[in-house]
Amino acid sequence: MPISPYLQSLRERVGNRLLLVPSVSAIITNTAGEILLAFHTDRQVWGTIGGAIDPFETPEEAVIREVHEETGLTVEVEQLLGVFSGPEFLVEYPNGDRTVYLAVAYRCRVVAGQIRPDGEEITEARYFSESELAGLPMPEHVRILVQAGIGQRGR
Secondary structure (H helix, E strand, O other): OOOOHHHHHHHHHHOOOOEEEEEEEEEEEOOOOOEEEEEEOOOOEEEOEEEEOOOOOOHHHHHHHHHHHHHOOEEEEEEEEEEEOOHHHEEEOOOOOEEEEEEEEEEEEEEEOOOOOOOOOEEEEEEEOHHHHOOOOOOHHHHHHHHHHHHOOOO
16 A cells, blocks of 8 residues: 555645655565565665554554555564664655655564565565665665664574
8 A cells, every 4th residue: 555544634734745654674584694684665666665654553463564565574573773864764655745754663573474566655665685785775763774674683
């Protein structure tokens, strides 16, 4: 689902004006230490899997839901990596919406399922080695989140 009913109702009231949105991001690695990223069709960039936290939802519930919605994978939360925001977390969407995300990032572990991109928000999801990350088209905020995940590996 590209936008939650809650955020859609806000957008109907404020239009494209800047919104601060609480969100979650999942850092998921495989046994080889590669990081799972998704290709976001709206902006044609690679990013972490995640999205907005719905009202009355905990961040942990949100990250589990978002991963399942976008990839079909079932995950469990292993570790809080941090809470991130700042100018790098400004996203300007093709429709003109402007959002600054306050991202709660978690290391997650896959417990069931096969990668099946939702075909709406993401068209591809796959694991990348650390050396492959530099050449990928991805926003600065995604690089910050990925680096946080790499830095916390094995802790």
